[in-house]
Amino acid sequence: MNAYVITEQKKRGVPLVKPVAGLIAVLILAGCGTIKPEPLSQDEITARVNRDRAEMYRGQEALSGPMTLSDAMARALKYNLDYRLKMMETALSRSLLDVSQQDMLPKLMADAGYRWRNNDSGGTSVGIDDGLVSLRPSTSEEREHYLSSATFSWDLLDFGMSYFRAKQQADEVNIAEERRRKVLQNIVQEVRDAYWRALGAQRLLDETQPLAEQIAQALDKTREAEQAGILPPIEGLEYQRALLDAMTLLNQKRQQMELAKSELTALINLPPGTPLVLQDTPTPLAPAPTNIDKLEQMALERRPELREEDYKTRIDSYETKRQIASLFPSLNLFAGLNYDSNDYLYNNDWIEGGVGVSMNLFKLLSIPAISNASDARAQTDDARRMALSMAVLTQVRVATERYKLASYDFQIAEQSAQVDQRLASISRAGSDNSLTSDLETLRTQARSIVSRFQEASSYAEAQAAYGRVLNSVGIDLLPDQVTKTDVASLSRQIATSLRQQESSVFAHTAGISVEKHPIAIQITRVPSGVSRGAVEQSVGRVIEANHLSLEPSPNSLNLQMSFSTGASSGTRKGVWTMRVKDASGAEVLTRQYTSYLPNETSTRSITALAEAATLSITSDLQRLAGAPPVLTATP
Known part of the structure; x- marks a missing residue:
């Protein structure tokens, strides 16, 4: 029953x-x-695009005046989105380290709850031998009651595992920092490359468009002359071919240089189409470094990739220690306070504690496997580091050789540009206003502009090779301590830091400050009927085109030019006598330039000869004015 x-x-x-x-x-x-897939609406996409575009350029300082190279680097450091991403990854690694350190703390578990059931719990007892109920059904638990507890526990094995994971995460922070350094070094290299190419474009693009228009007009005249029978067909087509070749080369060089400014604005995170003016300051190239062994030692110590490998090796060693520690017994200590509102309990609150030890004996069988894996991991780390070290040493030597070759290429391009400028000047001087003479003059002018583009491109390549040497060694952009973060302050700190660190690689850095002497022009004598002002303007254009300054200054060099005529073997010759005096009036240079005179002496011919004469002493003026000298590198 x-x-x-x-x-x-x-x-x-x-x-x-x-x-x-x-x-x-x-x-x-x-x-x-x-649940069904819901694509984004066009309004949501548009809102996201507008929000991202506003965020990309938010909070940037406005441009003020011409931008220097250190200004561009400062803006890249502060606003470049790729570098911002690396900064965020470093911050994330530090946050994960904080989380890992929290795992080493003991656990304090607080628990509270409410229990309810629709009937009574309880039970009865049944005899084992006869199966008869020996006690009536009873309960010791209310249908509704509250529980709470606070338990403190600490596991020695968990602490050891958390400790080694935290040490590994700390090295992950160091790895993120080295990757940030590498990204910054690459950005600096790209900024340096784009800056000098953009500066070359800025110097020459204004001269390119008028010449392109003149070539287009000359092509039309050549076609008309060919159709009218003024020029033989073969000669007319040859001139058209030559002009088209000149136009093609001109467009190619112009496009290469024009793209550099877009690359630079992207690197410093300026909105597309922002007007950008670069400061045109002559910067001499440094002689190539000779102490390669010193550079290799610096590279092995400074390169972020090798430092990252060092941290990875240490992470692997911590992994081995963590695996060994997991073999030890687990010692667990716990103590806690408990409360239960159940009125049927004799004690509604109590304190409990205990100690527990456990160990998986089968894990001891993994000791040989852990040891073998540790040895294999160490050998792999060493092999990877050795291979990377060899690649770094190769990069240092290749970067140094490339800089030597780039310096030599710039020397040749500079001399070629001066020769082509002189050819263009002489061609203009001997032009007799005939169609064939004008076409030849245009062709020499186009070649002159192309040579100057090549000179600017070679100089940019030399500066890029200079930066690759620094990058191969692992030179950092910033000093150890940064005091202010506005663009102007960052620019000054970057310029100072780079000069100090570059001096450890190059005996004379490319950014070294030298005293600059502007050029003051004085035309003392020209033939009658020749515009002295036109001659002075042409000479000034030649001086500025060769990276010399005309700004008035107390320490200016005074270039005096006077023209005279002579005769030899029945041929008229023109002689430009050039004297250069320093600020004290002392004569530091005297040269003469002699050339054949056309039958008709005009402002055009005398001006062209004055340009050729000025070009003949450009190297001397650069040396005296402190501008970039002609390099003496060998191929």
């Missing part, structure tokens, strides 16, 4: 459980069937 009653009481809860479970199952299935 008692057993029957107990069984009936147990069955009372069954009719309530099944309907509730069925209802929950129906709700879950209904919810799963209502």
